[in-house]
Amino acid sequence: xxxxxxxxxxxxxxxxxxxxxxxxxxxxxxxxxxxxxxxxxxxxxxxxxxxxxxxxxxxxxxxxxxxxxxxxxxxxxxxxxxxxxxxxxxxxxxxxxxxxxxxxxxxxxxxxxxxxxxxxxxxxxxxxxxxxxxxxxxxxxxxxxxxxxxxxxxxxxxxxxxxxxxxxxxxxxxxxxxxxxxxxxxxxxxxxxxxxxxxxxxxxxxxxxxxxxxxxxxxxxxxxxxxxxxxxxxxxxxxxxxxxxxxxxxxxxxxxxxxxxxxxxxxxxxxxxxxxxxxxx
Ligand code: P6P
Numbered sequence: 001x002x003x004x005x006x007x008x009x010x011x012x013x014x015x016x017x018x019x020x021x022x023x024x025x026x027x028x029x030x031x032x033x034x035x036x037x038x039x040x041x042x043x044x045x046x047x048x049x050x051x052x053x054x055x056x057x058x059x060x061x062x063x064x065x066x067x068x069x070x071x072x073x074x075x076x077x078x079x080x081x082x083x084x085x086x087x088x089x090x091x092x093x094x095x096x097x098x099x100x101x102x103x104x105x106x107x108x109x110x111x112x113x114x115x116x117x118x119x120x121x122x123x124x125x126x127x128x129x130x131x132x133x134x135x136x137x138x139x140x141x142x143x144x145x146x147x148x149x150x151x152x153x154x155x156x157x158x159x160x161x162x163x164x165x166x167x168x169x170x171x172x173x174x175x176x177x178x179x180x181x182x183x184x185x186x187x188x189x190x191x192x193x194x195x196x197x198x199x200x201x202x203x204x205x206x207x208x209x210x211x212x213x214x215x216x217x218x219x220x221x222x223x224x225x226x227x228x229x230x231x232x233x234x235x236x237x238x239x240x241x242x243x244x245x246x247x248x249x250x251x252x253x254x255x256x257x258x259x260x261x262x263x264x265x266x267x268x269x270x271x272x273x274x275x276x277x278x279x280x281x
Pocket of ligand 1: 086087088164165166192193194195221222
């Protein structure tokens, strides 16, 4: 696994440089989910593919930016589902963006995750790894090494509320749930970038991030394989929970690697409240 973590660090340094110095606007193509791809999306995907290709423990790569998985080494142990540059359009307005990696065995179901990693490209470049040893944060140093900073754990209850999705398309039930957190004094922290938004809640000790099913996207917007399962794993390893409103997210089995799901990530108290609100939905 360390070989894969090292490869992610190498890719992160190149991706951070590309974000800051090589932005090339939109391409003529769309990804499997129908998002128009930035040249940067395609460029970052190529960086990862080139760096991961020689690693013989990787059986295949499944990228959010490609329709089908890309086979690598037949006897490889791991399947890697990744989003090379999540929230890439935020780079145009100089906000933080990120890369997300799920490291699976056998198939891309949530319970087959063996580790999850994300990288935040912001004022600092930070990498967070989650595996059976817990959740660890590393920071890019001037000598291009990643130094260990700390272990991350979530409190039972937090203070931040990150409500995703177009509000006019929320169900009345979801609108009431979001407003109840604000009525309890939670602070709004939402940039539209899943990686920095979830990173902030982790670093500030807790809260709730939600991207529900809405009238325009009933199955939610966020992709299970590349975004939702890796963060669900991180949050559970940090002592939090992650559900679709009712079920544990990691118990879900996608029928296609680009499937999406409604998702809630947070501290235990907040997830308990979500479960209670959605119980009769
Ligand atoms: P909305 C970015 O496009 C992204 O995929 C995630 O990073 C983010 O959480 C979500 O979409 C934001 O979506 O509909 O709230 O703008």
